[in-house]
Amino acid sequence: MTMFTSHKTLCALAVSTALTSAMPVMAQEQQEQEEKKGGLERIEVTARKTVESIQEVPIALTSVGAIDIAERGISTVVELQQLSPNTTLQKSRGTNSTLTAFIRGVGQEDPLWGYEPGVGIYVDDIYMARPQGAVLDILNVERIEVLRGPQGSLYGKNTIGGAVKYVTKKMTGATELSVKGTVGTYSQKDLKIAGQIPLIEDTLFLGVSYANLNRDGFGEFLTSALPGQDRENYNKDVEAYRVTLEYNPTDDLFIRLNYDKTEDDSNAKGGYRLLPSLLTDAPVPDSKYDSYTSLPTWNRVENEGINLTVEWDINSEFAFKSITSKRESYSPTNIDFDNTSLQIFDVPAIYDDEQFTQEFQLNYVTDNLTMVSGLYYYTADSCGQFEAILGILGQSLGAPGLTREVRGCSNGDSIAAYAQGSYDITDKLSVTAGARYTKDEKEATVFNGLVFDNIYPESGWVPGYVRNEDVINASVLKVLDDKEDWSRFTPRLGFEYQATPDVMLYAAYAQGFKSGTFNPRASTPEPAANPEIVDSIEMGFKSDLGDYVRLNMTVFTLDHEDRQYISVIPDPDDSTVLNQRLGNIGQSSAKGLEMDLTVAATDNLEMYANLGYINAKFDEVRSFVDAENFIDISDRFSVTNTPKVNANVGFTYNMTSSYGDFVINGNYYYRTKYDLVELDNLLTQDEYGLLNLGVNWYSNDGQWTVGLHGKNLTNEEYLVGNYAFIARDPNNPGEFIPGLGGDNTLIGYYGDPRTVSLTVGYQF
Template identity: 70%
Template structure:
């Protein structure tokens, strides 16, 4: 729901409200290795899945936002942006994807955020400025039960569950300003600063329960959660961080059709506590990234547009958290969080648009990137700090991405008909950060569509086809195994004692028909 109000030319208000109640079934994963504990084979289809959990899932979100824009005069503008959002999601994740409770994770996530931003903007001939203050506060709570029932039975218990829960609350305040000054009709410079202060506190409960438990009564038919059941508090701490991040840039307007630019900026990801800590551990400090860009934006004969950017990213103090399988203690989650990484990436982005005719537009994008870890530290009891960056991969980052497409607008007596299509290509990429076990080979997706608009502007009908060649491609995974150094090609079972290597695949060939009416 959106309501807009403009009492006069200088004042504008927009109120937005949205609510989503999604009860789509939980998405199942595909077993990439046969189970060691069941006789279930690897499914025939990547969209087939086994499970011992309920298949229901729920996502509830609700948000409200208010934007007020006041043009004080010809030069100054004051803007206020207020928003609040809540979300609640009980969900079922069957990590092992078998019909028995080897590694099941029912979970509840409950979050709430509020933000307030004030902007004071100034613009005149030769100079423009954006400045403001920003406030953010959030409460994020949750609980999950890692049900390892088969492992518990092997230990002589009726079951085994590691229950992890708690809350992470944060407040962030920032002030910023950025201005662009035209030195002359060719050259301009941009400079900006942002000061951010973050305060966070976290409580984490983590412990073993020698039974099969779920977050709430009724999670499965007939289940009643025992009263007073809880796990011990292993972390209760608070921390604060502050950071000043700059931006510098220069632009050269060679002509009306060609502009060259270069920039440097720094960003950071806030420090945080390990939400799955097994012991009291300090928070990870913020990680930072330095970004360098040079490029051009150009138009040629009002028919061809070419934009190109060379960039370099330098990540420092990267936060890393993972589950490391332990062959000596399969019930240990072995979570760790710290500033253990440093990575670099260099790349190119190229965009070309060709207005071939009044009706036909053709476009293409090309992305090249070389990204790798330069340092990833771990601790060895005998050797101390050890760099294992050769075992790390930058995940979901293909070296080459490309997209070629077209749009053709056909004018007819019964309305406009727009044909569009594109082919999106991605080269191979890793899916597991540590000791990568899954690599998605290169693939391309072909999409085509046609949309009709009535002459009176009221009706529209659209037919779209996505992934028309029905490509199979991985978009996510769960890997809770480790390569067996003594037996190449074999694996050491992880949590639950099974070969848990699960893949999640993108949507298959999909055809959709939509009909719209505008009053």
């Protein structure tokens, strides 16, 4: 029974950074547009770590190129969920740069340090371990690929749902400079500048890109307990830099050194109270984007990295690739769980992450065999701290305040070896087999304790606050210091049959695993949760029906075992105790269908549609009575962020005139209802649809572009995140029992309202 339904609500895709290229080569765009006329476009991808046509890859995937990204006005990665069936890409609750990703019902909601995602995020084949800052501004993007289903052989752990791959452009070798400016609703003002110059002709090139992205809030903080705070809610204030050096000494050798940095100073995101407060004057606001807070409204995400890529074509059969990367991110954030002006349940927090990865690939290609193999090393320190401030509860106990501080680190190392090959048995039949062996080791420390005062992570967090480490350390003790390791062999086996030159049938089995982990909120010593395992079978076909119709379809089943979950264990004798235990609670399953259709109706008109259907459910959830016995409570659990049906229809129309070329496009995206709370769901988003339209103009000389884009034109309202700290009252249907902090805390986060933007670009 659904207790709360949000009818056509607003979503908070207020994502910190934009995905569109800051430097489209406009003459090249026009040329590519011409190539698309008169038939279907050949789309090349690297889903299997080698370049091939999307129609040759026996994997369900979506690829969106730079031209489509620019012409559709796609500004953030979350918009790609509209183009990929059974995919949810959304901005996390309470923060501005954290990505929540689910594919086929598999993902990870909680972005706390130490937790592993269920969908891998890759930038130029470099794995981003943490969701904080995963919504990056990528300058000069060539395409984005969304791979659906477990990718355990080529991509390894934490891709049990799938993978999202950003692929950036290589430089052209010419001297170029482009500028793009955007203005729009909510005082949007974006500036993107990018250029490249040859330092040594045909050999050494330097590229520099810069983006400054600003927008006022969709709403405001109606009240704040702190003076002088910026009251904007859902605003954007982002700067991004990218410097690239490419060296091409011979036709067989390519070297790229890249540095990028993103600084997001957008405000913390305040949630919408779905119930009036019991403890203060905080009624349900009129706008879904308005909120209340007792915390500072500032927020910050810093994410930077440096990477070196070396590609060497040894001969006509062998190619070698080395990818070396180091990344750091730092995120101090303010999350007001209760969203009132009182300190009922406030959580200021810090996330601090470092990672280093090294991958070596050796690829082999002959007439009948294509082989990808590699060695992979990953090491990361993922640390964090949060203060659960329950000030009102502390005052009721006669103390000046009350805070539960939790801090610690989860440091991990991973090594892997993998190989995957496709062999042509006959002219029509081929087999693909792959496997990856991974060994993970994690070492975790957790400090946990109760301080009878209101404390913050650092001095100066609020005006005048001085942190007394001696007093805090006397109460916050080390409760966990442990190490564990896991290893896993993840196979893939598939068959492909080329029924005709334009129709390929395929079937595949694949397995993936999400790493085991320790509980970063542990209050007592407890063992680590074991890895999650997903086994998937899918069958499908890819077809080009003549030169004008492309139809791809997949049916799949998956079994998701040993799902990790944090259970809250209340203490009936002490309301200040916040015991949370991490364990493997049980298993879920899903079966579904995905379809992608493209029709080149005329030389100028292209239409497309995609459809996703999935039936995902929990089959078993173990609630332990004692060490030997448990009861099944799977009827109380929902697979969240996963609508049963999602569909998208759209068109692109090209017109040529004496004034330049025009490209008109639009789409309508539809999702059926979906749950947002996994246990005892209290919040369901009703079905909704989004309507988008755009008009683009290219000058005849290829130097000017203008784009006018409208998003969510019907101003639909829809939920993308929540915090639920209440329970149903079994004695009074429709009523609720207050949760932690003693208030009715049921909070929703919403997506962007209707927005309109105008972009003007010039290529020097």
